[in-house]
Amino acid sequence: MTHEESRARPLRRALTLAALLALTPLTACSAGSLGSSGGSSDGATEITWLTGSDETAQANARAVVDAFQAAHPDIKVTIEGRPAGTEGDNLIKTRLQTGSMNDVFDYNSGSLFQQIAPNRNLVPISDEPYVDSLDDTFKEQVTSDGAEYGVPYGTAFGGGVMYNRDVYSRLGLQVPTTWAQFVSNAEAIKAAGVAPVIQTYGETWTSQLFVLGDFHNVAAEKPNWAADYTANKAKYANDPVAIRGFEHLQEVHDKGLENASYASDELADGMRQLAAGEGAMYPILSNQILTLTTAAPEAAQSVGFFALPGDDAATNGLTAWYPNAVYIPKTTEGDELEASKELLSFIASPDGCDALSQASPPTGPYLVDGCELPSDVPQVTKDVQAYFDDEKQSPALEFLSPVKGPNLEQLTVEVGSGIRSAADAAAVYDQDVQKQAQQLGLDGW
Template sequence: MTFRPRTAGLAVAAACSLALTACSAGSLGSSDEAAGSSSVTITYLAGNQEQDVKEAQQLIKDFSAKNSSITVKLETRPAGSEGDNIVKTRLSTGDMTDVFAYNTGSLFQAIAPQKNLVSISDQPYIGDLDDNFKKTVTAGDQVYGVPSGGFMGGAVLYNIPVYTKLGLKVPTTWAEFMANNAKIKASGVAPVIQTYGETWTSQLFVLGDFHNVAAAEPDFADKYTKNQAKYATSPAAIRGFEHTQEVHDAGYENKDFASAKLPDGLRMLAQGKGAHYPILSGVVNDMVDTYPNAAQDVGLFALPGDDASKNGLTVWTPGGVYIPTSTTGDKLEAAKKFLAFIASPDGCKSLATAGVPTGPYAVKGCDLPADVPKSIKDMQPYLDKEGGSSLALEFVSPVKGPSLEQITVEVGSGIRKAKDGAARYDDDVKKQAQQLGLAGW
């Protein structure tokens, strides 16, 4: 399934509370915009969650300060399937805004980019885009989008004071991780925080393990897409389900794992009541807002596999910003300038002004602010190292199923064994693959 984290502090923005609302340009446009033939106005469609709106407003403000002849107006759309349908409908009717923000990976492929989007492969900044990101916004041999924001890591957040007190080292293998858990449990701290009260959080041991799967079986994604590889029969892919079971069977979960929710997990981690929380780095901002000490007391490491030499991070790329083919003439040139700004160090600084990055940026020359939380900084070495990171499976294969989070809850609760859970998920994805008309299904 597509992993959509719902962080505790995100809410529908009051300024744009309708399903699809145009926010008044006001201060969002250039303060010295002059009416006349040299000026042009474009509209930008972004998500309506609070952080999405903050980032869009900041980008518009900073872009307009450098481009006085271009006014950018903001429209918003809801998240989830409702927002997906709005994007697809507006593209199909030629009624899309001049620029819009949307998903990367399999959902990007679903909007027929070669038909509906303007290629930006000829733009001078293309070489500055991270290769992992470019893969997720490429159709055929053309690139169509720029990144808005930073990567997210599917990783383990850990409490540094607990590690320091017990003299533990960051693990690079699953055996080392489980050995650390044994020492942590003996100290009276919950080794692994799980929050099955919000089922999406149960998936990390599977989805965050994909770097290890790709390292062991480089062609897994391709074979998986063609129905030639399965979770239940792949020695590497099934490990995520086995890890989920092993943590439960060893008694390493917090006692309230079945009912705890994301805010509970973040509190336990920040306060040292739990040592490890397998989760997306996108939750760090909310944790630090509520528990400022977590900025330095919580670190991050990649989900460990069986081979320390191949240890690396599974990453979710930032969303993309695109230009539809309905944008033409002066508006097209203005839209291209807006994308060039977003894909620049100035664009990254603008986004950082609007909120704490979820991870390193996907644009060369964009450095993380010095005051970002340690857990976010901990991601950078994985991305800098050759072979140190891999895209999550959903970015390299369209095959996904809706029931993974329910299955991982069952495996992590002792209701279902790992092999059975993996086989169940293999069955779950079949209908989705057939609906997509994929060969071999």
Template sequence: MTANFTKTARFAVGLLAFTALSAPSWAQSVNLTLLIDNGPQTVPVFEAYVAAFEVANPEISIDIETRPGGGEGDNIVKTRLATGVMADVFTYNSGSLFQAINPQQNLLPLTNEPWQANVQDSFKSVVSSGGEVYGAPYATAMGGGILYNIPIYNELDLEVPTTWDEFMANNEKIKAAGKVAVIQTYGDTWTSQLFVLADYYNVQAAVPAFAEEYTAGTAKYATTPAAMSGFERLEAVSKAGYMNEDFGAAKYSDGIRMVANGEGAHYPMLTFAIGAIAEGNPEHLADVGFFAQPGDSSNGLTTWMPDSLYIPQSTSNEEAAKKFAAFVASPEACAIRNDTVGATGPYLISGCDLPADVPPAVSDMLPYFADGGNNAPALEFLSPIKGPALEQITVEVGSGIRSAADGAALYDQDVRKQAQQLGLEGW
């Protein structure tokens, strides 16, 4: 098991210790291996999950392994699945990247597990293949947009923008005040994608059938002006000189720190970063707000389903692995997550509630999910196609190495390769 527990994990052990007295007796002890990404909000949550689970199930121990995020992590997951050496349980993306790991060939179905009755259908749809459900949610739904520093907005008397022109006007005022307007962290290449991916609500507002036509191979980024806009927005921010000087080397953890303590005003990011702020910069949690990426005229939120827990067919500990999956998809686990990294968005499991004192960035996100709110799933949840080279292309566009038009055209080529690998018609 993990050697060093977080404070929350130790608390969970004490809280659930009494359950060990009534745990069922198994014929022999079982050791599970668990592979997770090394994100600053993922590790403490799973340390807490494992600590509580092991106390409630003393016959099962769990060893945690970590992997990088982004493309490097994708390759590790795919390689370990292909070679039959995957951990007994692992976390990975839902949506199009889930489809790319050949779930019917590599994963155990979890369709008929009793706990699935409490999981929202919207989540099941993004971890399903061939009529089977393969995943268990362990986190909240997310929004993609802009984290912003509230004290800077107050100091410069800025209003939250609802159009791209308003956003760029705010950036100009922030730059004129001698501050970093837009934080970018290309040292972690996956973070470079947000201006493109978080723009999808605006794409769908302009071209409602884009996802269907894109999947069929009849719509392209380079030939659809609304879709091209994400690359153009990335290019515009770079050309205007709004970014931090060390954007090429800065990491995700730097971006979180910068937006939290006011070293920069805006950080394009998914809202799971709220948990990282709570973990690493809790004294500044109330200083960070959130708004959806503005469009030319539309204003709504591009949403992401959370990553999922999966069990590979290669496991030799199926029952114990399923027991752990049931735990992470339970209200008990949601409460542990709230206590460990705080609330970062709406849960997709019945009985999982948000605390009353959510941070501002969470409060800012909730109206987009309320009745009458404006949100749309990210493209990767509406289409199985997401080219693996996007993060490298957006680094080039955001760094001024490649134009927006060239970046979009190159991404269309990258997408074409993946669509052909998936055997989609029209490609």
């Protein structure tokens, strides 16, 4: 899953150094070269920012830069775009390794952040005053050896269930806080002639939510599970807690609780069914709210969100995905370093959050003190915010461990389609994970 998908997917292929360095920069301002730009003819300090090249990424960065430059006319920021997915990931690592990185860049937080050797490659910001305003759970995602290195860029989001509030209200249902309640709700919805659980295996990544979104429940029972998993001391197949996500997926299929067209439906199809009340619950990432409101603008308030429940209502909470962060490489020096620190300070401020909100509707909470969501955000966003406000959330596994096999989405499709059992899929996935962990050179594998 990029920020939805890409940060959870392992690297699939490597580009050669020559090919990476030959990529043409996509700039949103007048020409930019790699690394520090130095001063301009009008005396302003110029810096470059490497971010995504897609339309949304460029619009978000442009909104931040416009607001920043209005407040800092002595600094000019050139935006450069990078490819998505594996190519962009390899480009960042290559530029860091060759000392040719831009003055600032945004990249993953969490376990993938550790893979870019922050102590060696990045400027620590622990002593900057704005670090105190960052959410503590986010700071854990950009900390290495006790030093913080990045500020959040965008909002957090959750892995759970979007649900049709009108269907729930009509049937007198309450948001479930245990798996037993979830199944009971689903059976009541089915009896009313509505598809209880929407699945969209036409886009295979969406099949993973019952497993990935259940990790808060795993961590609640076994706080050290992620560390043990990374050290090859914990497995899905032989752990009755960790395997539950696979088992829940199988149960939904075995009880006929999914939509009839689950095998071919894609994300947009699922959102249309949810908005129309043809389906009641859709396990998905909350940041996909934009797909929902594009398909059905009126659903912004008629669709809500809840965390995937486990066995214990007392520990019910959200599996959270954190935003990317903006970092400064150690190759940024002098006036460019000071200008880059000013940019990070602005991003980690209410003004920076407001600029992002104007560029695109927030899909979850900002993780900076003083940043408020606009009053007209979708109900899904409000519901995700509530889990953060109540401190009932914890990081998804991918923020705690770099271990994720490439075939999870194929296995979850098979389980959800009745092709493979939960136990068999978990065992195969453990084998899949071992290959990937060995490729990463992790200890204990």
